[in-house]
Amino acid sequence: MAAAAATLLLRATGRALLGRAAPLPRAERGISDCRGARWAPARPGLPVPLSSPLAGLSRPIRIKEPPKRKPVDRWTKKRALFGVYDNVGVLGGFQIHPKNLIMGPTWLRGWRGNELQRCIRKKQMVGDRMFVEDYHKLNKRIRFLYKRFNRTGKHR
Amino acid sequence: PSWGHQRLSWGHQGPPLGTSGTLSPALSPVLRRCHLPVSPALSPVQAWVESLRHPEDTLRGLAELHPDVFAVTPRLDVLHAVATWQRNYKRISHARVRTRAEVRGGGRKPWGQKGSGRARHGSIRSPLWRGGGIAHGPRGPTSYFYMLPMRVRVLGLKVALTVKLMQDELHVVDTLEMPSSDPRYLQDLARFRHWGRSVLIVDVNEFPENISAAVEGLKSITLIPALGLNVYSLLKHQTLVLTLDAVAFLEQRLLWHDRRYSPLYPFSMPYRDLPEPPRAG
Numbered sequence: 001m002a003a004a005a006a007t008l009l010l011r012a013t014g015r016a017l018l019g020r021a022a023p024l025p026r027a028e029r030g031i032s033d034c035r036g037a038r039w040a041p042a043r044p045g046l047p048v049p050l051s052s053p054l055a056g057l058s059r060p061i062r063i064k065e066p067p068k069r070k071p072v073d074r075w076t077k078k079r080a081l082f083g084v085y086d087n088v089g090v091l092g093g094f095q096i097h098p099k100n101l102i103m104g105p106t107w108l109r110g111w112r113g114n115e116l117q118r119c120i121r122k123k124q125m126v127g128d129r130m131f132v133e134d135y136h137k138l139n140k141r142i143r144f145l146y147k148r149f150n151r152t153g154k155h156r
Numbered sequence: 157p158s159w160g161h162q163r164l165s166w167g168h169q170g171p172p173l174g175t176s177g178t179l180s181p182a183l184s185p186v187l188r189r190c191h192l193p194v195s196p197a198l199s200p201v202q203a204w205v206e207s208l209r210h211p212e213d214t215l216r217g218l219a220e221l222h223p224d225v226f227a228v229t230p231r232l233d234v235l236h237a238v239a240t241w242q243r244n245y246k247r248i249s250h251a252r253v254r255t256r257a258e259v260r261g262g263g264r265k266p267w268g269q270k271g272s273g274r275a276r277h278g279s280i281r282s283p284l285w286r287g288g289g290i291a292h293g294p295r296g297p298t299s300y301f302y303m304l305p306m307r308v309r310v311l312g313l314k315v316a317l318t319v320k321l322m323q324d325e326l327h328v329v330d331t332l333e334m335p336s337s338d339p340r341y342l343q344d345l346a347r348f349r350h351w352g353r354s355v356l357i358v359d360v361n362e363f364p365e366n367i368s369a370a371v372e373g374l375k376s377i378t379l380i381p382a383l384g385l386n387v388y389s390l391l392k393h394q395t396l397v398l399t400l401d402a403v404a405f406l407e408q409r410l411l412w413h414d415r416r417y418s419p420l421y422p423f424s425m426p427y428r429d430l431p432e433p434p435r436a437g
Contacts, residue, residue, distance in 0.1 A: 075354075075375040083242045083388030084380050090310055091409050092383045094423040099301065104248040108299040115295050122296075137258055144257070 116145040186217025186330050188400055192411055198223040201321065203328045205400065208367070209335055211348045219328045219400060222407045224414065226321050228314045235319070235387060237304060238312030242388040247300040256281045256289030310413045316390040317406070325352065327397045332359050337366040339373035346377065352394030358382050360401045382406060 049055065073079075088096050099110025107125040108118070119142045127135060150156050186205045194200055200220035207213040221227075256262065262281025269276055277284075283291040320326040327349075334341065346355055354376040357367070363379060371379040378393060382402045390396060398406075417430060 080375065080378050080392075081380070081389075082392070083386045084384035086242050086386045086388070087309060087313065088383055090306060090313075090413075091385065091406075097424075098245070099303070102246045102248070102299075102301065104299065105297050108248055108297055108301075110301055112299050112301040118296060118298070140257055141255075 116142065116149055119145065186219075186400075188217070188219040188403075190220050190222050190407070191404065192222060192407055194222060195224070198227070201227045203321065203326060205328050205330055206349075207330055208332060208342075208345065211345045214349065216330060219403065221321070221328075221403065222411065225314050225407050225410050226317055226326075228311070228318050230319055230322070231311065231315045234308060234312050234315055235391070238309055238387045239391060241302070241304050241309075242386060244300045245302055249294065249298045249300070251294035251298075252296050253290040253293035255291070255293075255295075256283060259287070259289045262288070307413060310410055312387045313385065313406075314410055316387045317396075320390060320396045325395045327351070327395065328403060329397055329399050331364075332357065332367045332399060333364050334366040334370060337369035339370045342367070342370045342377060343374060346395075351397075354378075354393040355395045355397060356380065356389055356393035357397045358385055358402045359399045360405050 054061065085101060086098050089098055102109050107122045111121070113121065119138055123138055123142065130138070188205065190200050201223055203219050203221055204215060205217035205219050207216045256279065259281040262279035266277055266280050267274060281288040283289055317326070357377065357379045360382045368379060371377050380389070382405045385406065
């Protein structure tokens with residue numbers, strides 16, 4: 001007991017003699033924007049570990065996580081049978097072409113074009129069945145695209 | 157496994173080669189030779205013939221597979237091209253937005269050109285305005301259709317079959333007859349033989365009822381006719397199971413392209429001088 005007290009006294013005098021200052025103040029926690037919840041002495045028994053930037057805050061910051069990905073079933077009937085019959089021409093005697101299997105608007109089955117070509121083809125194939133307003137808009141679009149492609153820009 | 161509790165009989169085919177001969181006398185093994193001529197520089201590749209009648213029935217015989225279909229150079233770029241083609245050629249995107257001409261309204265000049273102090277505008281539906289049209293948006297149903305050359309698609313199938321064989325994911329089966337139509341039997345069989353998570357079973361034309369009923373209840377085991385074989389499905393499923401009839405069918409159809417002339421008119425019309433393109437049965 002006396003020996004312990006003597007050691008402490010010795011250490012205190014040693015520190016005073018060496019001029020060691022008081023323990024350095026703890027550096028400010030580097031949190032960029034914690035919206036006013038600055039560092040305060042950590043209360044023991046908090047659920048957050050002391051090493052994380054959330055430790056020792058006086059008010060808990062609301063953390064937003066990225067949205068979870070919704071589970072996708074990769075083995076539905078459509079996905080499991082995707083691509084079946086794509087080689088029906090090669091393997092089946094060339095009576096059916098895979099472009100006959102495409103489901104879509106009549107003027108786009110097994111055909112590809114830019115916007116002007118698509119509009120012209122739609123007008124040729126389906127134009128007399130369309131609604132009046134849509135037909136009118138289609139004609140306006142064809143006129144505009146013709147002038148755009150053939151009179152402006154580098155390629156004319 | 158479920159078969160441990162049932163007494164399955166071997167049927168008329170007899171026990172498999174691998175088991176002891178204490179049961180009824182074993183029949184001769186199933187041997188399949190290549191019917192089509194093989195180039196003298198190459199030799200056929202071989203695969204075990206299995207059977208679905210019993211889970212341990214994996215050594216029923218030996219099948220020889222044509223090297224120009226099942227042992228071609230592994231062209232991964234061709235596989236990628238064909239798989240991408242399969243994904244895109246049937247794609248029709250219906251995305252469409254209205255342009256400033258199609259949005260309702262916007263014919264009148266909102267305020268005079270000069271004097272109001274505000275910016276000058278000609279219509280309230282120009283792309284600068286909230287609620288206005290979109291200048292360069294997606295326009296109408298767009299199709300992404302294109303065709304790869306026929307030889308490239310055929311080569312893609314050959315490369316896919318080669319890759320499946322070389323990676324031990326190809327199994328040849330004599331027929332698709334099963335002892336029961338229980339989906340669990342098929343699942344246990346696939347798990348016992350370590351076939352993988354997904355199995356693609358291919359046969360020509362008719363399927364026995366047992367296997368069609370069993371596959372109805374399973375998600376990752378698919379049954380398709382040989383006409384429906386394609387690179388995308390081969391890549392999606394881990395294992396491929398072919399019957400001997402399907403092997404013969406595929407060899408015949410895929411090897412014809414090595415010896416044909418270029419088409420002057422579509423092959424769907426008759427040719428007089430070419431070896432007859434095989435017609436659908």
